[in-house]
Amino acid sequence: MKQQDFEHQHQALWEHLEELLATASMKETVGALRGLPANYRQVCHHLALAKHRRYSPFLVDRLNEIVVACHNLLYSQSARFRYQWLRFLLVDYPCVLHNNRRFIWAATFLFVGPFIALGLLCYFDPDFIYSVMDWEQVRQMESMYDPAARVLGREREADTDLLMFGHYIQNNIGIAFREFAGGIFFGVITVVVLIFNGVVLGAVTGHLTQLGYISTFYPFVIGHGSFELTAIVLSGAAGLKLGMALIDPGSAMRLAALRTAGREAVQIVLGAAVMLLIAAFLEAFWSSKASLSIPLKIGVGALLWILVLGYLMFAGRSHRRAGADSVN
Numbered sequence: 608m609k610q611q612d613f614e615h616q617h618q619a620l621w622e623h624l625e626e627l628l629a630t631a632s633m634k635e636t637v638g639a640l641r642g643l644p645a646n647y648r649q650v651c652h653h654l655a656l657a658k659h660r661r662y663s664p665f666l667v668d669r670l671n672e673i674v675v676a677c678h679n680l681l682y683s684q685s686a687r688f689r690y691q692w693l694r695f696l697l698v699d700y701p702c703v704l705h706n707n708r709r710f711i712w713a714a715t716f717l718f719v720g721p722f723i724a725l726g727l728l729c730y731f732d733p734d735f736i737y738s739v740m741d742w743e744q745v746r747q748m749e750s751m752y753d754p755a756a757r758v759l760g761r762e763r764e765a766d767t768d769l770l771m772f773g774h775y776i777q778n779n780i781g782i783a784f785r786e787f788a789g790g791i792f793f794g795v796i797t798v799v800v801l802i803f804n805g806v807v808l809g810a811v812t813g814h815l816t817q818l819g820y821i822s823t824f825y826p827f828v829i830g831h832g833s834f835e836l837t838a839i840v841l842s843g844a845a846g847l848k849l850g851m852a853l854i855d856p857g858s859a860m861r862l863a864a865l866r867t868a869g870r871e872a873v874q875i876v877l878g879a880a881v882m883l884l885i886a887a888f889l890e891a892f893w894s895s896k897a898s899l900s901i902p903l904k905i906g907v908g909a910l911l912w913i914l915v916l917g918y919l920m921f922a923g924r925s926h927r928r929a930g931a932d933s934v935n
Contacts, residue, residue, distance in 0.1 A: 610662045617653055621673060624650060628676045647677040700878045701922035703871050704841070707848055714801055714843035718836075721805030722812070729813030739810040752815055752823045775887035779835060783842035783883060787849070787876050791865070794850020801843040808836075826901045829908025830894040833915040835886035838879040845872040845879070882915075 608616075624646060654670040704711060728735045736745055782804065789796025815824045848868050856864030894904070 608660070610660075610666065613653075613656070613660075613662065614666065620646060620649065621653075621669070624673050624677060628673070628680065643677065643681055647674070647681055650674055650677065697922055700874065701918070701924075703874045704878075704919065707844060707871060707875065710844040710847045710851070711840065713847055714797075714840045717798055717801040718805040718840055718843065721802050722809035725806050725809035726813035726816075729810045730817045733814070733817055736810055736814040739806060745814070748811060749815070749818065749820075752820045752827065754820065754823050775890050776884065779838070779883040779887055780880065783838060783876065783879055786839070786842040786846045787872070788846070790846030790849025790872070791853070792850070793853050794847050797843055797846030797850060800846075801839075804839060822901060826904035826908070827894045830904055830911065831886040831889035832908070833912040834882040834889070837915055837919070838882035838886065841875055841879040841882070845875040848872045848875070 627643075650670060650673050654667070654674050657667050657670055725735075725739065729739075740748070782800070786797050786800045789798075789800055812824075815821075849865060849872050852864040852868035853861055859867070893899075893907075
């Protein structure tokens, strides 16, 4: 078809959309949106044809501008896309976690088991900490939570909270990435990182507890621990899911199984990343404040643990039940 005939055939639609887009406002477009999706798909088809048939650049640019403007108008007005993040948080993400609960339980065991074991060993045997950390690391760790310290946590100046926020993000995201990416090595690296973190954190907890640094250590970690430790477990679960797809791909090729598993694994890590950002913020601007009272920190930290665990157990529960009923 010649360009002149093509323009004559579809000119009315293009002019209608251009007029709509030129006068569009929140109130004026609510009714017009009913026909906009179909017109948007049609003009996208026109743009593809114009490019394929090598029509003039002027026509291609005109259609491209209409397509982009329609896209922005359509999705800015759509409640579905405006609140998509909220649906992901309250429905989609909890359902993904529920579907992968066996990996989450496995990651929990790999992390919490060594944590408890090393915590008890270092509590009842003060010298056992040196089997995990060298003398200098132990000294630095003790100074960080010394009740006489001016600032809790890592040694720093009082005006570097923002810098420490960036440091905590880098450190936390690094751990989560190693756990997730380690899944492509048949999950071996993921298992090692989970156990290692459980060992180190458990050893630190047991050692500081037997030193009597309870009034500084626990109020410091309880605030951000609910988000940080949960995110570590979830990142490990995502890595284990990738590893299992390679170990037992079923009837599919390993690459196809990895691609399929990766879709949900990425969603798990995305939620874990949000938790790590929250944890880094709390650790930098809340947990390190020695001026805050211990009862306040313990109370807020306990509340955060209740909220995180409650979210994991109950969020999206009605949709999970509805999905199970539809399968049955």
